[in-house]
Amino acid sequence: MPKIYIYFLSAILMCSFSIDIQAAQANLQILGVSADVKINIQKRLSTVIKNKMLIDTHVRSHINQTIKETLRALGYYEPNISFKLLPSSTLRKYPLLTVNVIPGMPIKIAEExxxxxGMARNDNDYRNLFRTGKPPIGSILRHDDYENFKNSLNHLALRKGYxxxxxxxxxxxVSVPQHKAFWYIDYNSGPRYHFGKITFTxxxxxEDFLQNLVPFKIGDSYAAHNLEELARRLSATGWFNSVAVIPEMGKINIKRMVPLHGFLTPRTKNTIEVGLGSATDVGPHIQARWNKRWLNNKGHNFRIISDISIPEKNLKWTYxxxxxxxxxxxxYLLxxxxxxxxxxxxxxxxxxxxxxxxWDYSSGWQWAIHLHGIYDHFTQGNEINTAMLIYPSLTVDHTRSSDTLMMPVWGDSQHYSLDWSHSFWRSYTNFLIFKAHNVWIRTVKxxxxxxxRIGLGWIMTKQFENIPPDLRFFAGGENSLRGYKYKGIAPQDATGKLTGASKLATSSMEYQYHIYGNWWIAIFIDLGAIMLNTHQDAIHSGAGCGIRWHSPIGPIKFDIARPILQHNTHNMQLYIGLGPEL
Incomplete structure (x- = not known):
């Protein structure tokens, strides 16, 4: 009997406790403040709101204090806060605790x-911060403005060596009765430190190759961006798997020279890559690469690339x-x-x-002078010839983009080349070839x-039949005129076979629209003129649509296009491509 009584009493207590918890739960509604202030308050009260334990007196006191602290940080020191509890109903599972907030008169900045x-008095970065980093007199006090300004001073000191x-x-x-706030900061930057000797392990x-990568000299004023630039340069060489450049603060001498230490890990000396793929232009193909990233302590690099498809087979080495x-x-490149x-x-x-x-400059400009020696035995249409060419050339490239080259918000690229062959240096034929290609990418909104895209090409020669096919102009394909097969557009001889062209002008306009995630749709039109002389009517055009997928390995595009404005034997063409747009 006593056991039954104990169990019964325990059950009553448990029911009572459950009822008390249920009665103590409520939802919270905050009125009278802006949306951003409300969000800030709710974040600070997230645990209380989640558990709905809002009716308890101590919890209300906590809510009251939290709202006051939040408003004080925003310049409101005298809020009026009232609570109202609405009971539960058929429309509400829990009671509703309404908090009505009247922020009151704000505190405004009266003086700064x-x-x-210190030496920072003559530092332009500090001058700019003092000019633009403070809120204007008369604006509402925000504690975070004050703290952010101090953090900016400290951050700048670390970045610039103070x-x-x-x-x-x-x-x-803060004077609450006057509703005024007063900033007072007396900041002493002290002297500026300088770069000391840098060592590498x-x-x-x-060592001398590494030292010539350093973008500063011993004694230059310390600046963190120079450390970042050095790390970038070391990584960009391709010699190292990991790079870390660290100031050794414990070894600073009395002249305030900061020694630096570069920790480097060599990259794998040999890499071999083999890939299978298929492109619309050349069909299935296999590619193999052997890259010897460094052959000796001077950083020489050797690479072999083999690319084999049905229409084209290519073996290339680079030193x-x-x-x-x-x-x-x-x-130098061989x-x-x-x-x-x-x-x-x-x-x-x-x-x-x-x-x-x-010359690959950090500004994005790349200049190169070349000397070519070519032997080519070829058949083009009904012409059979052998060419032995020796000629110099000049190439200029420039690329810039907002972020990544893969699918940038904006960017542009320029490519120009000039080839000059002459019998004076025992070349087989005389010619002057100019080529230009430009791409612009812009996000309208x-x-x-x-x-x-715009492409231009011009061959000036009186011996066109001696020009190898690889130097002549052909159009058509994924990166040329879509709607036509790969290199399927060129002037024809009397038998209808392609001869190649000496003059080329192409243009393209493409519009892309973002539909979901990494997927885009595109529509485009391509125009081009390809001819042997300016009297030929050789304008071609194609239009189509496609899909773009911004994949982890770069943009992949699927296009379908057909010729327009002329009758020809080219059918609808499908293109699949991978690679950056610039």
């Missing part, structure tokens, strides 16, 4: 006394020799190519050797992109 001492910076006075004074590359003076931006082409009316077996000197 900000004093800058390691002894401190506050002689730091005070935010873990590198397989000679890169960095120049000690500036091993990242200046280098290149060799063996190429076999069996495409449309072109048959070609060619070998080429090229010697180049290149969110989810709307425009891509425009």
């Amino acid at each position: 006394i900000v004093i800058l001492r 390691f002894d910076a401190h506050y002689d006075k730091n005070q935010l004074r 873990g590198s397989q590359i000679r 890169k020799i960095p120049i000690l003076k500036n091993p990242l931006e200046q280098y 290149q060799g190519t063996i190429k076999h082409i069996h495409l449309n009316d072109t048959r070609s077996d060619a070998s080429a050797i090229t010697v180049s000197q290149c 969110e989810d709307h992109r425009l891509i425009a």
Whole structure:
């Protein structure tokens, strides 16, 4: 009997406790403040709101205090806060606790006394911060404005080497009766530190090559962006798997010189890649790469690329020799190519050797001068010929973009080349070839992109029949005139076979619209003129639509297009492509 009584009493207590909890639960509604203030309050009360434990007196006191603290940080020191509890009903599962807030008169900034001492007085970055980083007199006080300004001072000191910076006075004074706030900051930056000697460990590359990558000199004023630039340069060489450049603050001398240490890990010396793929232009193909990222302590690089498809077979090797003076931006290239082409009316077996000197500037401009030696036995249409060419050339490239080259919000690229062959240096034929290609990408507004392309080419020669097919102009294909087969557009001889062209002009306009996630749709029109002389009527055009997928390995596009404005034998063409748009 006693056991039954105990169980019964326990059940009553449990029911009572459950009823008390249910009665203590309610939803919360805050009135009288802006949406951003309400969100801030709700974040600070998230645990209370989630558990709905709002009726308890202590919880109400906590809510009251939280609202006051939130409003005080925004310049409202005298709010009026009242609570009202609405009972539950058929429309509400829980009671509703309404908090009505009257913020009151705000505190406004009446005075800002900000004093800058030390060497930073002549620093333009500090001057700009003092000019633009403070709120105007008369604006409503925000505590975060004050803290953000101080954080900016501290951040700038670390970025620019004012390691002894401190506050002689730091005070935010508030007069609630007058509704006025007063900033008072007396900031002393102290002296500016300088770069000391930099040492490297873990590198397989000679020390003098690494030192010539350093974008500053010993004794230059310390600046964090120079450390970041050095790390970028070291990574961009391709020699290292990991790069870390760290100031050694514990070794600073009395002259305030900050020594630096670069920790480097060599990259894998040899990499081999094999890939299978299929492109609309050349069909199924296999590609193999062997990349020897560094051969010696001077950072020489060797690469072999083999690309085999049914119409084209290509074997190319490249030997890169960095120049000690500036091993990242200046280098020599030795290149060799063996190429076999069996495409449309072109048959070609060619070998080429090229010697180049290149300048890749950090501004995005790339200049290069080349000396080419080419042997090509070819058949183009009904012409059979053998060409032995020796000629110099000049190429200029420039690319810029908003972020990534893969699918940028905006960007543009320029490419120009000039080739000059002459019998004076024992070349087989005389010619001058100019080529230009430009791409512009712009986002008109969110989810709307425009891509425009222009291509020009001109061969000046009196011996066009001696020009190898690889130097002549053909149009058609994924990166040329869509709606036509790959290199299927060119002037024809009397038998209807393609001869190639000496003059080329192409343009393209593409509109893309973002539909969902990484998917876009596109419509486009391509125009082009390809001819042997300016009297020929050789204008072609194509139009179509497609899909763009911004994949992890780059943009993948699926296009379908057909010719317009003329009758021809080209059917609807399908294109599948992968790679950056610039």
